[in-house]
Amino acid sequence: MSKNVAFPFPGLVKGMWVTLKALFKKAPVTMYPDVQEIPVPRARGVISLDVDACTVCMLCARECPDWCIYIEGHKEEQPPSKPGGKPRVRATLDRFDIDYGLCMYCGICVEVCPFDALFWSPEYEYSETDVINLLHNKERLTEWLATVPEPPALER
Amino acid sequence: MEFVDNFWFQLVLKLAGILGVVLTGALVVIYAELKIGSHMQTRIGPYYAGGRWGWAQPLADGLKFLQKEDLSPTGSDRTVYGFAPYVVMMATIAVFVVVPFGPDMVGANLDLGAFYLLAISSLSVLGVLMAGWSSANKYSLIGGLRAAAQLIAYELPLVLAVVAVVIQAGTMSLNGIVDAQQQTWFTIGSFNISAPFIIQGQILGFAIFMIAAVAELSRIPFDMPIAESELTMGYLTEYSGIRFTMFFLGEYASMISLSAIAATLYLGGYAVPGVHGNIVNLLGPGVLLTKVAILVFVIIWIRWTWPRLREDQLQTLAWTWLIPLALLNIAIVSIFKVVF
C-alpha cells in the first residue's frame, strides 16, 4: 500500500457517508413522459414557418450550412392594388421542406430571414420511427407557429 | 404423518425450499441493488415495471434475457462454454444445503459443514475459469485468469478466518457453531450472557471474512475479473441469453449465500437470544434473513461508493495483510481458548 494511505481510511468512510445521504434525498428527476420538461423560451426545438410572410427569397436555403431546406415557388399575378395600376407579382411557395434528419439546429436560417417568416419553437416532441417523416413540409412547419413563445424579459 | 419422515418427501421439500430461497432471494437482491444504487446516485431506478416502484424489473429483465439469442463465438469450445454458467450456478446453490435457517430447518446438518462450505464455494471459480478460457476472446481470457488468481489469493484468508471460528466453537457443524454462540459466555449475578462471535473477540476475523467474501464475489472494489472499463465485461463478455442470466443470478445468489455464512459464523445465525425449542424453527429464517439483508446492503453500499483496486494491489492486500492478520487472529483465538 502506498504511503499516503493510512489505516482508519477516513476517505472511504466519508465517501460512504455521501452516498448514504444521497440515498435519502429526493431524486431531482423529471418523470418524462408523465411529466413534461418545460423548455426555456429560447430553446432551439423546431423551426416554424409563417407562409404568408415568406417571399421565396431563398436566403435561408442558401445560408443553411448543410443545405437541408428545400424551397420551390412560382410567381403569381395579382390584381393591382388600386384600379388602373400595374398588376402586382407575388411569389408563392409551392414547397418548403426542412429535413430534420440533416438539420443541425444552428439557427442560421432563422437569423438570415429578412421577412420574419421563420421562428424557433421550443417544442421537442417530434421524433419519428421512420427517418423520412423527419422531412417536415410547409403545412407541418406552419403548425408549429402556434407554439412560438414570446421572447423572455431581459436583464438590465 | 408417516410420510413426513419419508426420505424422498423430505428431499423434494428441501430442494424446493432451497431453490425457492435462492431464486427469489436473488431476484430480491437484484431489485434492491437496482433501487439502492439508483437512489444513491440520486436517480429513481426501476419505476414502471409491475406498476408500483418497478418491483417487477428483475423479472422483466430475466424474461428479456431468456428471449435473447444464445450466442457462442466462433472458435469457442462449445461444450465448456455452454457448461460454465451451470457450474457457477450449481456451486452457488450447493452452498445453501448446509446453511441452517433453524435448528431443524437445514438441508443437511453435516458434521463437517464449515469444511463443505469452503470446498463448494471455491468451486464457482472453476466455472469462471471455464467461461474465460472457452470464450475465445482475449478479454474473457484475461478476466478468467484474473479471477483464478484472485480466488487463490482470497480463499486462504477466508479459510483462515473460518478456522478461527471453528476453534472457538469447537465444532465444524454449522448448527453447532450457532449453538456455541448461544452458550453462556460469562455470568453476571444470575444472568447468563451469551453473545455472537463477532462480539466475543472475532471482529478482526469478521472483517477479514467479509473482505475475502467480497473478493470472492468479485464485486467492487475487487471486481477486476469483470472490470468493465478495462476488460469490457471480463469473462462475461461473450455471454448472452440464458447463460448470462445464470451468471447473473449466480452472482446475486452467492452474495446471499456468503452473507448467510457470515451471519451464521459471526452474527449468531438463526438464534434468537432467550428463545428455545421449536419456535426457533419458525423465527429462525426471519432472523437469519434480516442479518443477511443487512450484510447485503453493506455490500451493495460499498459497490456504489468505492472504485476498484488494481490487480497487483489486490494481491498485495491479500498476501501481505489479510493472511498474516488471519494467522494472528487464529493465534489469539487459540490462546484465549486454551487459557480460559
Added chain:
Amino acid sequence: MTTPEMIHRSETAVSIELQTPDMTLNIGPQHPSTHGVLRLVANIDGERVTDVEPVIGYMHRGYEKLSEVRTYAQITALVNRIDWVSGFANEVPFIAGVEKLMGVEVPERAQWIRLILSELARISSHLVFMSSYPLELGATTPLMHSLREREYILELIEEVTGGRFHPNFNRVGGVKPAYGGGSTTKKQSMDLPEGFFQRTADAMDRMDVICDDIDQLVTGNELIKMRTVGVGVIPGSKALEYGLTGPNLRASGVAYDLRKADPYLTYDQVDFDVAWRPEGDCYDRYVVRLEEIRQSARIVRQAIDKIPSGPLQAKVPRVLKAPKGQVYSRAENPKGEFGYFIVSEGGKIPYRLKIRSTSFSNLSILPWILKGQLVPDLVAIMGSLDFVLGDVDR
C-alpha cells in the same frame, strides 16, 4: 511399441520451452473506456503493456476541408461541434481570429458574455471529467452526481443561447444580437434574460457544494489514491516536448495558462489563481481540474458583478468579407490551448483553416506514457488525459 522416431519426437516436445509470446490486444474502437472510437493496438505481456499504438481517425469529419466551402457564419456553427463537451469555448478563438483579420472592435458587454459562457463551458467540461474519470476507476456514483450538476450549467447556457451543447452564439463583432433579420425579429434582443445573474450565482454556489461532495467521494478516497498517485507520471519537460497544454500541462508543474500568459477577452480584469500541481501523475491531473471548477466559479461570480451594459455587437457589414491575410488565434479551452490558423484570400470564405485541437496534441503522448504500464493503469492514464474523440479527429 516405441519407435526411435517417437522417442525423438517426445524429446523435442520436452525440450520446447513454454512459450509466452506477447498478446496483441485491440482496445477499441468500441470499448467502454476509449471515450468514443479511439483504437489502441496494445502488445501486452501478461498484464503489462509492452507497446501501444493509438489508431485515430474513426471520427474524422473533415472540418478543415468543410470550412473551405463555408462562410464564416456557417463555420461558427460547425466548430462548436469539435469538442462537444465545451461547445461555446471552441467558438471563441475562431471568432476572435476573424475579428482580428477584419479589424473589428468587440463591445465590452459582448466580451463579458463570452467570458461567462466560456467559463460555464469549462465547468461543464470538467464536470464531465469528474464523472467519467472515477467511472473508469470503477466508482459509479460520482458520474451521476456530477452530471446532475452539469445539467444546471447546461440550462444556463441554453437559457442564453438556445442550445445546450452547440450554442452557436458568437457573431463576428460580438455575440448574437437578435433573434432574426426581419423587421420585428431584429428588434428582439438576444441579451441575457431576466434573472440570469441570480440563477448563475445560485448555480455557482451549487458548484461549490458539488466540489465538496466530489472531494469527499473521490479526492480523499484511499482507493482512488492507490490507483492514481504516482501512476502515469509526466515530467514537465516531457509534457512540453509533446505539446501538452491545459490541465495536463499544469499538473506537471508548469503553471502555463493562456488566460494569464496571453490574456484575451477580459480575463485581465478578473482575479483568479492558476491551478497547478507539481507531480504530474493522474491524481494531480484530477486535482487540477477539480480546482479549476472552483476557480471558474470564482471568475463567473466576479464577471456577473462587473459586466457593463451596452451593445451586443459592433457594427459589421451584412456580408462578411475578411481581407487578405492570415492569423493564428488561440484560447485556453477546458482541455488546453485551442487555436485556429485562418488564411484568407479575401472573400466570404476562408482559403484554409487549420485547427489546432487540444485533444489531438494531448493524445500524442499516449505511446510514450503507456509503455510498460499495467492494463488497469492504461485505463487510468488514458482517462486522466481527458480527451474527446471529436476533438482528436475533427
